[in-house]
Amino acid sequence: MIIGGKAVQAQSGKTLEVRSPVDGLTFEAIPRGEAADIDLAVAAARQALSGAWGKLSALERGRLMLKMAQHILDHAEELALLEARDTGKPMTTARNDMVVLARYFEFYGSAADKIHGEVIPFLNGYQVNLLREPLGVTAHIIPWNYPAQMMGRSIGPALAMGNAVVVKPAEDACLSCLRIAELALEVGFPPGALNIVSGLGEEAGAALAKHPDINFISFTGSNEVGVLIQQAAALNAVKCVLELGGKSPHLVFSDANLELAASTVVRGIIQNTGQTCTAGSRLLVQSDFYEEFLSLVAEKFSRVRVGTPEMNLDCGPVVNLSQQQRVNKYIAQAQQDGLKILAQGQIDPNVPNGGYYVTPTLFGQVPAEHPLAHEEVFGPVLAAMPFVDEAHAIALANGTDYGLLAAVWTENGGRQQRVAKALKCGQVFVNSFGAGGGVELPFGGVKRSGHGREKGFMALEEMSTTKTVIHFHG
Numbered sequence: 001m002i003i004g005g006k007a008v009q010a011q012s013g014k015t016l017e018v019r020s021p022v023d024g025l026t027f028e029a030i031p032r033g034e035a036a037d038i039d040l041a042v043a044a045a046r047q048a049l050s051g052a053w054g055k056l057s058a059l060e061r062g063r064l065m066l067k068m069a070q071h072i073l074d075h076a077e078e079l080a081l082l083e084a085r086d087t088g089k090p091m092t093t094a095r096n097d098m099v100v101l102a103r104y105f106e107f108y109g110s111a112a113d114k115i116h117g118e119v120i121p122f123l124n125g126y127q128v129n130l131l132r133e134p135l136g137v138t139a140h141i142i143p144w145n146y147p148a149q150m151m152g153r154s155i156g157p158a159l160a161m162g163n164a165v166v167v168k169p170a171e172d173a174c175l176s177c178l179r180i181a182e183l184a185l186e187v188g189f190p191p192g193a194l195n196i197v198s199g200l201g202e203e204a205g206a207a208l209a210k211h212p213d214i215n216f217i218s219f220t221g222s223n224e225v226g227v228l229i230q231q232a233a234a235l236n237a238v239k240c241v242l243e244l245g246g247k248s249p250h251l252v253f254s255d256a257n258l259e260l261a262a263s264t265v266v267r268g269i270i271q272n273t274g275q276t277c278t279a280g281s282r283l284l285v286q287s288d289f290y291e292e293f294l295s296l297v298a299e300k301f302s303r304v305r306v307g308t309p310e311m312n313l314d315c316g317p318v319v320n321l322s323q324q325q326r327v328n329k330y331i332a333q334a335q336q337d338g339l340k341i342l343a344q345g346q347i348d349p350n351v352p353n354g355g356y357y358v359t360p361t362l363f364g365q366v367p368a369e370h371p372l373a374h375e376e377v378f379g380p381v382l383a384a385m386p387f388v389d390e391a392h393a394i395a396l397a398n399g400t401d402y403g404l405l406a407a408v409w410t411e412n413g414g415r416q417q418r419v420a421k422a423l424k425c426g427q428v429f430v431n432s433f434g435a436g437g438g439v440e441l442p443f444g445g446v447k448r449s450g451h452g453r454e455k456g457f458m459a460l461e462e463m464s465t466t467k468t469v470i471h472f473h474g
């Protein structure tokens with residue numbers, strides 16, 4: 001862990017075993033940080049704000065972040081290998097994740113000195129300045145699906161605005177995050193600017209969320225924990241940004257570019273083995289060409305291959321035993337309920353025993369009230385269903401508790417606009433789908449997908465505050 005610029009173990013000396021999902025074997029140990037370690041990290045961050053970190057100009061913060069972006073790229077292969085071993089993702093995905101991580105530091109590093117305050121016209125004899133200021137100590141609870149990318153997404157804007165951060169990465173995959181914090185020290189981030197405490201969610205995570213001396217929480221993860229985070233934030237009256245997943249739909253109309261739509265739909269659910277908050281997990285298809293389109297999707301889906309990171313196929317294993325059981329339970333329950341499997345991918349016969357592999361599965365004619373049509377599986381399971389017209393498509397698309405992202409596939413310009421406006425979610429793709437990408441694009445949910453915006457310039461606003469200075473000069 002890194003606290004106050006030093007590499008440390010948990011004060012208790014306790015550790016947690018790290019298992020690789022590739023083979024289920026233990027290969028590392030991480031510190032099991034607890035409340036006492038969180039206390040030190042928050043204190044170190046607080047000190048950094050009045051110390052060297054707080055004294056840097058916006059330009060200097062930005063330059064450090066750009067240096068960090070290059071340092072990440074210089075260590076991209078090492079980080080990708082670590083991430084692949086820890087999460088099981090194919091090497092191509094892990095490598096791409098490191099490019100995106102570097103991009104967050106580049107984007108926000110370049111933005112650091114371009115966030116200006118405002119001058120507000122007021123009564124005669126007054127000068128009113130609106131200053132934009134850091135929030136203070138920001139807390140970042142990171143999930144295990146894209147550890148490195150998510151850490152970049154969360155702390156990039158916070159550091160650019162001059163906050164001091166405390167990161168609690170996920171116990172299921174945090175080796176890349178711990179290494180990123182070391183890299184930050186190497187490029188010269190002052191002590192306490194970036195602290196990281198590994199440990200369990202209910203120990204280190206809960207202690208961080210309810211710490212009385214933090215000023216903001218960024219959380220990505222499950223709905224259940226999101227509610228706990230919001231309660232903790234409420235008790236200390238601090239702001240939180242919550243990103244709690246989704247059940248993102250594709251709406252495919254019969255005038256769509258079928259080939260492009262079909263291959264994008266398949267990619268959108270198998271990416272990262274379906275463990276993506278924005279996974280395109282529902283496929284809504286106009287009924288008059290449902291059969292034709294689904295046979296195209298099924299043919300592509302049946303070619304999906306699952307293997308180890310080194311095999312570098314379409315999917316890796318899922319992150320742990322409980323996620324494997326969760327995905328398999330959804331598949332078994334759907335079969336028991338009589339839902340029809342239209343296609344399945346294949347697990348490579350040479351994967352090690354004991355790894356957490358699941359079979360990518362496409363279900364057809366899923367009734368809107370079936371759990372598979374509205375619950376987040378977080379695995380490579382796609383639920384298809386027909387719709388009769390535009391209004392029906394919109395009703396189905398908006399008919400879950402989630403609202404993170406959606407894609408509409410049609411060549412009709414008017415329909416593109418109407419549907420995009422009618423969808424209740426934070427991002428809409430038209431004739432395209434980008435699960436996870438685009439550091440420039442404001443991102444976040446409505447309804448149970450959470451609130452607040454990350455990425456783009458909006459994250460800089462989320463992670464800062466304003467002060468209105470009203471000056472009477474006569």
Ligand code: NAI
Pocket residue numbers: 141142143144145168169170171172199200201202204205206207209220221222223225226228243244245246276277323326376377378
């Ligand atoms: P989780 O919500 O428990 O874990 C996410 C992060 O929250 C981890 O860093 C964890 O240590 C932390 N955490 C857990 N309990 C906490 C607590 N009481 N206080 C503070 N922090 C806490 O997610 P989990 O259990 O690993 O996965 C369950 C489901 O959650 C997944 O199947 C998926 O549906 C959803 N999920 C969604 C993600 C997304 O990208 N939106 C990412 C991870 C999980």
Ligand code: MG
Pocket residue numbers: 201222225
């Ligand atoms: Mg959990």
